[in-house]
Amino acid sequence: MAIEVVTTRVGLRERVASWRAAGETVALVPTMGFLHDGHMSLVDIVKDKADRVVASLFVNPTQFSPSEDLATYPRDQEGDLAKFAAHGVDAVYIPDVSEMYPTGFATSVAVSGFGEGLCAETRPIFFQGVATVVSKLLIQCWPDYAIFGEKDYQQLCVIRRMALDLDIPTQILAGPTVREADGLAMSSRNAYLTPEERRVAPVLNRELLKAAANPTRPAIAAAGAAILDAGFRSIDYVELRDAESLQPVTAPVSRPARLLAAAWLGKARLIDNVAVAPAT
Ligand code: AMP
Numbered sequence: 001m002a003i004e005v006v007t008t009r010v011g012l013r014e015r016v017a018s019w020r021a022a023g024e025t026v027a028l029v030p031t032m033g034f035l036h037d038g039h040m041s042l043v044d045i046v047k048d049k050a051d052r053v054v055a056s057l058f059v060n061p062t063q064f065s066p067s068e069d070l071a072t073y074p075r076d077q078e079g080d081l082a083k084f085a086a087h088g089v090d091a092v093y094i095p096d097v098s099e100m101y102p103t104g105f106a107t108s109v110a111v112s113g114f115g116e117g118l119c120a121e122t123r124p125i126f127f128q129g130v131a132t133v134v135s136k137l138l139i140q141c142w143p144d145y146a147i148f149g150e151k152d153y154q155q156l157c158v159i160r161r162m163a164l165d166l167d168i169p170t171q172i173l174a175g176p177t178v179r180e181a182d183g184l185a186m187s188s189r190n191a192y193l194t195p196e197e198r199r200v201a202p203v204l205n206r207e208l209l210k211a212a213a214n215p216t217r218p219a220i221a222a223a224g225a226a227i228l229d230a231g232f233r234s235i236d237y238v239e240l241r242d243a244e245s246l247q248p249v250t251a252p253v254s255r256p257a258r259l260l261a262a263a264w265l266g267k268a269r270l271i272d273n274v275a276v277a278p279a280t
Helices: 009-021 037-047 077-086 126-141 150-165 188-192 195-200 203-212 217-230
Strands: 004-006 026-031 052-057 091-093 145-149 171-175 234-242 257-265 268-276
Touching: 004 009, 009 026, 009 052, 009 091, 009 126, 026 037, 026 126, 037 052, 037 077, 037 145, 037 171, 052 077, 052 126, 077 091, 091 126, 126 145, 126 150, 145 150, 150 171, 150 257, 150 268, 188 268, 203 217, 203 257, 203 268, 217 234, 217 257
Parallel strands: 004 091, 026 052, 026 145, 052 091, 145 171
Antiparallel strands: 234 257, 257 268
């Protein structure tokens, strides 16, 4: 049976209301499509939690700056629908831009603190775009659960804070980063890598893991140098942050921390992060 596609917020609300009337719980998996196993792992996690799963496919224009890749962002709607169907998604929400941002749209959601520094340094409008579209998706669907990947760790923190601050009662879940066999975090943007860049790409994760064992300032600097040496063209940041507050910390850490990085390889800006355990 073809998977159900909903394109309007009214249609989405009706579908969710019919499930609720039957006493069923609902989970939402927001995506921008061009799906890979990382996205599908989020579907699999919530399938175990909720009776019904809605996935969304929406390449959100408000999180792209004019110099970024909105026009060329990879898309494959047919392939995505087949993958969602194979993983048991009940309905896919595919609004067009005018459904999300009708003429006169004038509101945006900005999360201070979590939405500053790290990726926000070089992508100043990104988290405002993400927080705005995710709050709209949550309000439109009103799910019991929504899930986001740890691969986009700062985004996960922004969304958790936003849901808390806006009294959105959805439980925000996190899924671990799914990686290729050589450690590269799966990402739709990995499609931008040439074969040679693809061979270099796992260095980002390898160096983060090496530094995370003892993330002193010199070890973090050495990771940055090794990433550049391997062929990355520039580094936006390699930073140690508290895993919960995202505040900068220095080793040895007494609470769980995260070593996060963003670096450019050819046309692709790759991000990754790894857990840093407190010193015993
Ligand atoms: P995107 O389509 O890139 O906006 O991602 C949609 C969701 O999938 C976000 O919650 C991402 O954090 C998550 N995601 C992307 N890549 C991965 C991955 N490799 N492992 C786990 N989750 C991921």
